[in-house]
Amino acid sequence: MGEFIISFSNWIWDTPMLILLMGGGFILFAYSGLLPFRRLGHAIKLVSGKYDDQNLPGQISSRQALSAAIAATVGLGNISGVAIAINMGGPGAIFWMWMSAFVGMATKYFSCSLSIMYRGKDDSGEVQGGPMYVIEEGMGKKWKPLAILFSVAGVLGLLAIFQANQLTAVLRTVLLMPNGLDNGETTKWILGISMMLIVAIVILGGIKRIALVASRLVPFMVGLYFVAVVMIMIQYIGDVPNMLLLIIKDAFTGDAAMGGAVGAVIVIGARRAAFSNEAGIGTAPMVHGASKNNEPVREGLIAMLGPFIDTVVVCTLTALVILLTGVWQSTDNDGVRLTLSAFEMALPGFGKYVLMLAVLVFALSTMFTYSYYGHKCFNYLFGSKKADYYNYFYLVTIVAGAVVSLEVVVSFIDGMYAIMAIPTMISTIYLAPKVKAATTDYFRRMKEKETV
Structure with missing residues (x-):
């Protein structure tokens, strides 16, 4: 089964996802008139909360939505994912992560604007957002199979098994093994159960507690x-x-990539960028769709900061540490252990503890937010009365993630992400003209206010 998961993930990310995410993102980037570059300053001003209105429909503020979305993206994808990218694709993979981030900013702008523009309600009457509601409300009932496909993949792909796996690896490497306290599989089970209990305390309090802790x-x-x-x-x-x-x-040149092909470097960079900033996957629209905002364009502008912070800033910092210390050429470590080697070499004595703390906070914050995403997908499929059952399923899988192999975990999540991206990108490109019209109207109104 593990071999099938790995093969499927490699196949779908080889060409189909490259065309869909990079190609589709570039189309949106050009169609927006290079908006991520032109309106970056305005987006930063919006995060200050100047335009927030607590009386608007929704569950959290736009800033909390951005914090929750970044909590899900700024995490192990930036620490372990970057290491995997360099290990597999060489330094050049980072360049293609940057390119994916810039087109990803446009993708997030469009998809998160749509999450406000086409919000729906669940069977309890609660306002909800996300690709499944965008598809149903914006494209019509005949497209509902796409919404179901997204939600099914979301229930499985948004489990915290990767975070549990890598957090376990760090805690064992830094704290337990050096002190002779590691008992192999038994230790993994103990750590997995401990993580499950910590996450349970937060996620069972709902999105408001998740957003509060993440912010x-x-x-x-x-x-x-x-x-x-x-x-x-x-x-x-x-x-x-x-x-x-x-x-x-x-x-x-692809000199440092496996196989030495430029195409392989592009695929690896795009794949790891998608895992890191999730642009085009459809997760961020779910949390931004819950914000107290009635201006779709404003929410989209705030959301597009996510890929910039996540990939252009944080991933680049991690990459430079790995490259500057040379550990990517001098060790057989992979994943988070490679980044750990770099920190230990550059900051002997305490570097590994700083990284361990970062991994602990990043992993837990991601686990908190992923539970919300999966809960919303489950809610869409089975209704609000049964949605809370998902939380218990989610908590149990944290333990499973702590004990399985890294390669199978990464491939499974990558495969589900790819399936989620198909409905998200189709709906985003299909409805892009609606966002374009809203953008023109929004900035016209902003200009009129400034001249009054």
Whole structure:
């Protein structure tokens, strides 16, 4: 079964997803008139909360929605996913992660604008957002099979098994093995059950508790991680320009990739970027669709900051640490262990503990938010009265993620992400003209206010 999962994931990401996510994202990027570049400043102003109105329909503020979405994306994809990308595709994979992020900003702008424009209600009357509601409300009932496909893949693909797997690996490597406290499989089970209990305390409180915890944890941890990375970069400051040039050069030569093909580097970069920032997958529209906002364009502008923060900033920092220390060439470690080696080399004595803390916070914050995404998919499929059963299924799978192999876990999640992307991208491109018209109207009104 494991071999089938790996083969399917490799096949669907080889060409179909590259065309759909990169090609579709580029079309949206061009169709928007390069909006992610032109309106980045306005998006940053919006995050300040200047336009928030707590009386509008929804469950959380736009800033909380962005925090929750970033909590799901700024995580192990930035620490472990970057290491996997470099391990498989060489430094050049990072360049294609950047390209995926820029087109991903346009994809998130359109998809999250639509999540406000075409919100629906579940069977309890609660306002809901996300690709499944966009498809049904915006495209019509005849497209409902696409909404069901997205939700089924979401129930399975948004489990926290990758986070549980990599957090277990870090805790064993940093704390338990050096002190002779690791008992192999038994330790994995103990860690898995412990993670399950911690996550249960937060997720059983619903989206408001998840958003509250994420909005406090994520900014602190991103700041601490940033400080640690800057400390490392200062030690190798003279080599930073060379590493950036290496990333660009290798992107077009594929010298360091498995098989040495540029195409392979592009696929690996796009695949890891999708896992990291989730643009086009359809997760962010679910949480942004719950925000107290009646301006679709405003929500889309806030949402598009996600891929920039996640991939262009945080992933680049991790990549530079791995490249500057040279561990990507001098060790057989993969995943989070590769990043751990870099931190240990550059900051001996305490670097591994800083990374362990980052992994702990990032992994847990992602686990909190993923539960909300999966819960919404389950709610859509089976109704609000049965939706809470998903939380218990989700918690049990955390334990499973702690004990299975990394390759199977990554391939399974990648495969489900690919299936989720199909309905998301089809609906986003189909309804893009609606967002384009709303964009023109929004900035016209903003201009009129400024001239009054």
